[in-house]
Amino acid sequence: MNHIAITHNPFLVETEFLINGHSPSESSNITAYGAKRLQLWVEQIFDDLQALFNGSNDFFIEFTGVESDFNDIKEAANNAIQNGMCVELKFNPVAPAEERLEKIKTLMEQVSNESPKFADYLANSDLKAKQDFEDALNNDFDAYVVATMSSGKSTFINAMLGQGLLPAANEATTATIAHIFDDKSIGDVFYGERFDSNGNLIEHDDAVDLATMKVWNDDCETKTIRLKGNIRAIKENNNVRLVLTDTPGPNNSQDPEHQRTTLGFIQDSKRNPLIIYVLNATQLGTNDDAQLLRLVADTMGKGGKQSKDRFLFVVNKMDMFDPERGENIEEALNRVKSYLEENGIHAPNIFPVSARMAYLLRKQGELTRAERNDKTNIADLLLEEPSMAFPQYMSVSISVMSTMQEKAQHDEALQDKTMWRALLNSGLPGVEAVIDEYINKYSFPMRLNRAHLAMTAVIERGMQEAELIKQLEIDEQALSMLQSEIRSLKARRDQGFNTRAYKEQLKQEGRDLPMDVHNALNDIEIDVYARIGELGDLFIGDVSSREAESKIDVASKDIKFLFNRSINEYEKAFMSSQEIIKRELHQEYQNHVAQLFPESRTLELPVFQSLKKSISAFSLNLELKSDEVQTKRVVVDSYETSTSTWYKPWTWGDTETVNVYDDKEYVDLQELWKERITVIRKQFASLKGDAVQRIREDKDKLIDNYLAFLESEFSIKFTAVLADIEQKVENQTQRENAIAQAKSDIDEICAIKQELEVILQF
Structure with missing residues (x-):
């Protein structure tokens, strides 16, 4: 073997x-x-x-x-x-990862507080190192709950909260995005804030209840709600804070922009947030589901196993089935599996649940008569019928199975401890245990990796600076050679950076669209026109005006969905393009610095090599500033929005276009589609044109930022480094003190590096 x-x-x-x-x-x-x-x-x-x-x-x-x-x-x-x-x-x-994360957070905080140099290096490091540092310390973990109408999504979330906070109404009426932050310190109430479309705080409430949420949700001025309170299903953890987000229905008519936001959560393959997709076990096959599931299938097909693990398909309302009436649970779940496979989702993670049962068991306060009856009836069903124990249908690890049993047995909401098995059989503890596993499997290791990258970048920066000073421990002849080379460096700098030739050459050459981005744009276009072609196949034959109106309505929703999906894909292309061009400009910068250090015998001096490394490592932040960008994505967590958009608003699909056929006995669908297809293609062509233009403009701004860096920031840093070295070369006492301090700094940095390696390695 x-x-x-x-x-x-x-x-x-x-x-x-x-x-x-x-x-x-x-x-x-x-x-x-x-x-x-x-x-x-x-x-x-x-x-x-x-x-x-x-x-x-x-x-x-x-x-x-x-x-x-x-x-x-x-x-x-x-x-x-x-x-x-x-x-x-x-x-x-x-x-395990969580144990290591606790240690590395302690190390990062200790070093930041006790080592002024480390804190200074971090403050002056590049944007990526800062972002990695913040991500490593950020405890928030996002789980987005997505569903179409009548799935019981609100009941599912209320069951996790342990109280009836979200209106259990038709999801089509939910026009807001609600972020629910787990905060055990508040107790059993939820503090709430609501914001308008510009991110302005409209109102807050120290103890939000169901009535308040209904009022806030019905107010068209409300775009985002932020709640803080105890998500009872989640144990307190110093290293993670669950952020549960209730998303509006994908075809919400009250705020079309919310559809694009919801699709963005699904398409986010960079952060890979957890998506809890709630399905109605008794009602499969809605058009809204088909649109979303197609997007989910495409997303799951990219990025390996994590892209599959992050989608949990919660099959709700399983308590509506009754084996005594001959309804087979396994057959019902096989229908769900087949339905998902028909929409391109293979080997899905399916979790049958009765959110209603879990909610009634966990609900605080008195139950109504109807709720008491439901609780008794569903409990009898889940406890007496072996096939109604839903965890048996979940494909989960032994550790998840153990965690879900522990969650049910020790649920503090259960007054009657004999009911823990009913809670377990409801399936909801299984979903919650899988959320825990996903955090352990992906979130903790990712944060540890970010911490490693951030601290390594800072350690390298500090080591380069200290090594440069340490290398000044050389004889007088070498010091004299170094002084001469510094003078030459200044001259080359003045000659090279004060001429317009290099800058003009760079601006004229510019940067073409990166090939990866070019291919991504083509893929988006191919997918769009393939889908449009599929829609066109439906417009064949003669039908009544009512049927024509129905087909137009369905096609309109599909096209708008595709349009919003494409906008998000173009947004991703923007980000990818910027990253690629920034990498190219960083290489351009390294090449330019290398021209300042031509081959010479001085290069044999370790101090000169250290000087070259130090200058090459200058923080080159080329990020586009907010005032340079015409628009940006809605950032819901910090409630920023933009009043302008790079794309044009979608207007096609008005049902009035069908009314001209009301006085005819039939409608020729092919003729109808011919009239529409020109408009549709024109809109998508315009969208791509606007996207390409935006990418080119961003590219030009990045080049402008690079040139501005060479003209101002680099020159200042370059001059400061050379002046500092010159001063130490000329002043023996200052040089000796600096060398002694550098050796001490190197010892401290090496100790930090060693401690970091001990935490992360096996």
Whole structure:
């Protein structure tokens, strides 16, 4: 049996493979996985192993890592076994991510507070290092609840809250986005704030209730609601704060912009937030569902296993089935699975629940007569019928199963402890346990990785500066050579940076659209026109005006959905383009600095090499400033919006266009579609044109920012570094003191680096 040793460190994103005691060849697919997160390769690892061993089926896998990653290895092994392989597993567990995160947060806070130099390096580091540092310390974890009409979404969220806070009305009437922050310090009430479309606070309430939420939601001025309180289903945790977001229905007519925001949550493959998609077990197949599920399927097809794990399909209202009436639960769930597969979602994570049961068990205060009757009837159903124990239909790890049982047994809302099994059978603790697993599996390691990147960047910056000063410990002849070279550097700087030739050349050459962005724009366009073609196939034959109006209405919703989806894809293209162009400009900057340091015998001096590294490491922040951008995405968490948009408003789909046919006996659908297709294509062509123009404008602004940096900030930093070195070269006492301090700084930085490595490595 072939022995495969896999050691995966999700915090450093490093994997070591040993194949029968030897490292795989450089050309092997397996070697390429060494710097990738496990979830990007785990699903194909056994196929790669089989190919590597020319079809051999026998493998002994020894995995060293965290439990959540081993569960993925185990799932992949089970699939391989079903395909005829022989796989044995051994697990060598390491300290979990949360334990390490606690240690690294303590280290980061300690170093920031006790080391002024470290804090200064961080304050003056580039934007990415600062962002990584903030992300590592940010406890918020987003879970978005998405659903179409009549799914019981509000009841599902209320069950997690333990009280009836959200109006359990038709979701089509919900025009607001509600962010619910878990905050145990407030007690059993929820503090609430509501904001208008410009992010302005309209009103706040220290104890929001159902009546308040109804009033706020019905007020057209309200665009976003922010609630803080105890989400009872979630245990207190110093390292994570759940942010549960209630999204409006995808075709909400009261605020069309909310559709684009909801789609953006699903399309966010950068942060990969958890999406809880609530389905109505008794009513599948709405057009709204089909649109959303198609987008979900496309998103799940990109990015490996995490892109699948982040979508939880909660099948609600399972208590509406009754085995005594011959209704089979397994068959009902198979219908859900088939429905999802028909919409392109394969092997979905399905969680059957009775949100109504969980809500009634957890609700604070007195139940109404109707609620008491419902509680009794549903409890009898879930406890007496073995097939109504919903956790048995969930494909989850042993640790998740254990967590859901613990959640049900120790739920503080249960006055009658004998009812814990009813809560467990409702399925909701299973969903909550999977949320916990997702956080442990993805959020904690990601934050540890961000902490590592941030601290490493700061450590390298500090080390470069200290090493530069330390290298001044040289003899008089070398000091004299250094003084001469500094004078030459100044001259080259003055000659190089004060001429217009370089700047004009860069502006004229500019930067073409990056190929990746160009391909992404083409992919968006291909997808759009393919979908438009599918819609056109529906407009065939002669129908009544009523049928024509119905088809126009459906097509209108599809086109508007596609339009908003495309806008979000273009927004992603903007961000990608900026990142690529910034990387190119950073390389341009490195090349330009290299021209200041031509080959010479002085380069042999360590101090001169350190000087070159120090100058190359100047913080080059090219980010577009808010006043340089005509528009920006709505940032709901900080409640910023923009009154202008780069795209044109969508106007097609007005039902009045059908009324001209009211006096005719039939409508020729092909003729009707011919009239519309020109308008549709023109709108999408205009959208792409506007997007490309925006990308080019952003590119030009980034180049302008780079040139402005060379003209002002770089010159100042460059002059300051050279002046500081010159002063120390000329003043022996100052130089000796600086060298002694640099050695002390290096020792301190090395100690921080070593402590960081101890926390992150196995």
